[in-house]
């Protein structure tokens with residue numbers, strides 16, 4: 001297995017269409033049916049797609065999830081709890097960094113308050129591999145943001161997925177996947193409330209359905225298959241470089257592993273390592289398919305490597321170079337950056353702290369990954385603290401209203417002259 005080699009001039013952006021048109025049509029039909037047919041249609045589609053045995057449980061309550069957590073083997077439960085604690089600490093630090101604002105301007109206080117959404121639906125993929133780590137990343141972050149009702153959706157949930165939902169503090173779990181799960185999260189079904197936001201990664205049917213409901217509910221992003229760019233110099237360990245590329249390649253045949261090789265990077269050794277490490281790997285078939293559509297590119301120097309990274313704007317960017325900090329300070333476009341060979345991307349996948357739900361397909365140019373901000377809205381407020389000092393605002397509003405020909409606005413402003421009828425309540 002060898003990485004295909006291309007020249008720097010052939011490197012375009014990663015701009016992949018986030019939604020597959022064929023999947024969109026399938027998702028449209030499913031959304032329409034589940035929106036109209038509720039729980040019955042949701043169950044029918046889940047059974048038809050092989051996600052649910054006839055008559056099997058579709059909804060898990062908080063108490064059910066806690067029982068699943070308690071039934072999990074002690075070591076896996078402790079592992080999930082430790083991981084959750086790290087993700088939660090990072091999310092709490094993010095939340096605390098978002099300060100409310102109260103700006104005093106003459107006669108006025110202009111404010112914003114971060115207010116959480118009331119409900120969130122967190123999709124965790126379950127088609128190929130159960131991803132309890134994605135349950136923690138999404139549901140825990142929503143809870144830290146202050147979202148009151150958090151539901152997880154995942155097809156054929158594994159015991160660890162159910163336990164992760166309990167550990168994240170989820171209020172319930174929908175044992176369904178694909179577009180039908182997104183439809184139910186958007187419209188509500190049985191005990192599941194219609195959610196104000198739907199987040200989390202998924203396959204093309206999930207992504208298509210998220211796009212289709214995005215006019216009615218907030219979504220985090222249209223996340224596609226995993227991507228990793230590794231920048232490696234002559235000091236990089238070929239075994240680490242190959243292992244990092246394989247790790248993301250094993251997610252999906254459409255995953256995209258890319259190597260940017262600086263002078264001195266031994267491409268032959270990396271290819272040998274790919275061959276060696278793929279031999280006997282349980283996920284080799286998927287990883288090989290992804291590596292087959294990945295590539296490597298030789299950069300003449302650090303400048304060119306940085307330029308390529310900025311052009312690609314990948315989901316994950318791994319720096320296996322001696323001057324990792326200096327390079328990091330020059331980069332702006334990535335979902336998550338892993339600075340130095342020791343900071344392996346997989347440590348981010350499994351909850352070192354930063355979230356692993358990240359923008360793909362070049363959208364990291366303008367989009368950030370999932371965070372507490374995904375579930376918060378800066379709502380603004382205005383207070384008049386001193387009507388006399390605020391006269392300039394009243395006069396300016398009335399004047400500007402007349403410039404715009406909006407006489408009603410002008411009069412509404414002028415009625416506040418001197419504090420309006422309640423002027424006495426401002427006395428002193």
Ligand SMILES: NC(=O)c1ccc[n+]([C@@H]2O[C@H](COP(=O)([O-])OP(=O)(O)OC[C@H]3O[C@@H](n4cnc5c(N)ncnc54)[C@H](O)[C@@H]3O)[C@@H](O)[C@H]2O)c1
Nearest residue numbers: 125126127128155177178201202203223225226252357358
């Ligand atoms: N960007 C990120 O942050 C991130 C993180 C983790 C995983 N991922 C990606 O998430 C994806 C997970 O995909 P997955 O398939 O394992 O799980 P999934 O849960 O997203 O999708 C499985 C569901 O798809 C539906 N489905 C399957 N075939 C269908 C069909 N023909 N018609 C209609 N619906 C169908 C089924 O209902 C099934 O439950 C991968 O692409 C992976 O790379 C991305």
Ligand SMILES: N[C@H](CO)Cc1c[nH]c[nH+]1
Nearest residue numbers: 131133134226227349356
């Ligand atoms: N690499 C994925 C994000 O693209 C996240 C993940 C979950 N489990 C393992 N990895």
Ligand SMILES: [Zn+2]
Nearest residue numbers: 247248251349
């Ligand atoms: Zn991963």
